[in-house]
Amino acid sequence: MEKRIIFTGGGTAGHVMVNVAIIPEFIKDGWTVDYIGSKAGIERELISSIDQVTYHPISTGKLRRYFSKENFKDPFKVLKGTMQAHRIIGQKKPAVIFSKGGFVSVPVLIAARMRGIPAVIHESDFTPGLANKIAIPFAKKVLATFPETTKYLPEKKAKWIGAVVRDxxxxxxxxxxxxxxxxxxxxxxxxxxxxxxxxxxxxxxxxxxxxxxxxxxxxxxxxxxxxxxxxxxxxxxxxxxxxxxxxxxxxxxxxxxxxxxxxxxxxxxxxxxxxxxxxxxxxxxxxxxxxxxxxxxxxxxxxxxxxxxxxxxxxxxxxxxxxxxxxxxxxxxxxQYRSSEAKQSVIDIIQQTAK
Missing domain, CATH: 3.40.50.2000 (Glycogen Phosphorylase B;)
Structure with a gap:
């Protein structure tokens, strides 16, 4: 039976690099990999360098903490992106979704919940970003790079795994x-x-x-x-x-x-x-x-x-x-710092979470 996973995350290289590190491991293990990202974000360029990944661009709104005329358009972009992600997830029927954060991930996580697909989020920063804060209620697990981050996360979902570094x-x-x-x-x-x-x-x-x-x-x-x-x-x-x-x-x-x-x-x-x-x-x-x-x-x-x-x-x-x-x-x-076994931990948790 086919094993399929959808990755998401983007906006900056930091919201993609963990995905870049672990996608090849899933391909090696026989999974079919899709990626939902923005139309023109850096994630499109970075993911295109990996063979055997199908990229699906969707509409995204930028989540701002300041006033901008664009703020009035963004909810409609997020809504459109959610509908697009809902359609892609329905067609691909993944066992699990892995999100690295960034504003493109919000419609994907909402659509995953609507489709009943379990999702895992990875938070790199000391405190959760705005996109991840919005998306956390729609995820099964939230993985943290800093041990201190877990105190900002729901106790039952949070797990500290350390930093994922590209081999x-x-x-x-x-x-x-x-x-x-x-x-x-x-x-x-x-x-x-x-x-x-x-x-x-x-x-x-x-x-x-x-x-x-x-x-x-x-x-x-x-x-x-x-x-x-x-x-x-x-x-x-x-x-x-x-x-x-x-x-x-x-x-x-x-x-x-x-x-x-x-x-x-x-x-x-x-x-x-x-x-x-x-x-x-x-x-x-x-x-x-x-x-x-x-x-x-x-x-x-x-x-x-x-x-x-x-x-x-x-x-x-x-x-x-x-x-x-x-x-x-x-x-x-x-x-004195040892690069932890974070990468394998992330892979194990995603596979355990898979539907």
């Missing part, structure tokens, strides 16, 4: 990383990532401080879609809009990472023992989840934090210089 990240080759970048082995490499959408403020601070930073580091700058500055051609500095397959090789040569503080990304850097400077999204631009994630990592000695409000060229150069000096102590702290 491929451990297969990076330094030789390949140096070939891609043209860098040499004699100088520290700094990897800068502003999230899948990039960060204009981070990009600006980096570029204004480039001369000072290049005295200390060779720099890989992943700056987000349409954010490459073609006018900058300096030795020891390379720019990319977004990196997928080569990321493992770039991480293999990176000594330090400067990043936003999305949970999936920072747990990947931790598993790879990469000291971090975290610049979380401010409360003005988000619900503050990245601030809490970053504070948790700083407390445990895995990272240093620079608040976005304090981000200037000078503060960035100084903070990165301090991490370079302290990197061995940070790595020692990271050595």
């Amino acid at each position: 491929e990240l451990f297969t990076g080759e330094q030789k390949r990383g140096y070939q891609i970048t043209g860098f040499n082995r004699g100088k520290n490499v700094l990897l800068i990532m502003g999230g899948s959408a990039g960060s204009k403020r981070m990009n600006q601070a980096v570029r204004e401080g480039l001369d000072q930073l290049l005295r200390q580091f060779q720099i890989i700058h992943i700056c987000g879609k349409d954010n490459i500055d073609e006018s900058i051609k300096q030795e020891g500095y390379v720019q990319y809009e977004y990196v997928q397959d080569e990321l493992k090789d770039l991480l293999a040569i990176s000594d330090i990472v400067c990043s936003r503080a999305g949970a999936n990304a920072i747990f990947e850097f931790l598993a790879l023992h990469k000291p971090m400077l975290l610049i979380p999204l401010s409360r003005h631009a988000s619900r503050g989840d990245q601030i809490v994630n970053a504070e948790s990592f700083e407390k445990q000695g895995y990272a240093k934090v620079l608040e976005e409000e304090d981000l200037t060229t000078e503060s960035l150069v100084e903070a990165l210089g301090n991490i370079r000096k302290d990197k061995m102590a940070i790595k020692e702290q990271m050595n």
